[in-house]
Amino acid sequence: MTKIKSVRTRVWNWTGPTVPPTGNFCTNASDALWLKGDAMASFRFHQWLTCEIETEDGTIGIGNAALAPTVVKKAIDDWYAPLVIGEDPFDYAYIWEKMYRRTHAWGRKGIGMTAISAIDIAIWDLMGKLVGKPVFKLLGGRTKEKIPVYYSKLYAGRGRRSHEKWLYRLQVAFRLRPQGRHGGNARKPQTRRSAARSHWL
Secondary structure (H helix, E strand, O other), X not given: OOOEEEEEEEEEEOOOOOOOXXXXXXXXXXXXXXXXXXXXXXXXXXXXXXXXXXXOOOOEEEEEEOOOHHHHHHHHHHHHHHHHOOOOOOOHHHHHHHHHHHOOOOXXXXXXXXXXXXXXXXXXXXXXXXXXXXXXXXXXXXXXXXXXXXXXXXXOOOOHHHHHHHHHHHHHHHOOOOHHHHOOOOOOHHHHHHHHHHHHO
């Protein structure tokens, strides 16, 4: 089986226009600090790291990381790439354990885990290309004919109309279970919407 011959990283910088996150974007650990500053600085993903892992036959798998990409790049280039080069990509579990355990003193979270994740994603992409199958086939294959789609809207406004719109879409996608399904009287759809609105808004 072909071996990994190189690991290449690159940081991409967004240079176009940006929109600052709104005040209600999310909460984070900085909210607990008495010194108020730009608490959202680490949430502005204006840089992105790609990690390319190439095997001896020229096949390339691509991984990525969004958190602190310049620091993650340094960690991969200096620490993790030497641990991966020369390995069989299909020994992915061993490679993961090797990266984790060899950097155990400092890499158990944060930058270390982000770097391991970028490499791991690239290895799975690489394996899929080597065998000519989508990655989900390597992870056990299909278990259902179809699955519901998860939908998340960031930068949601505080206005009632916005909540009303997304509540309606949630109902269309999943349908509210009538209260009387297991006994009692089932509510009419409009009544169920009102009940849900009171609960979520």
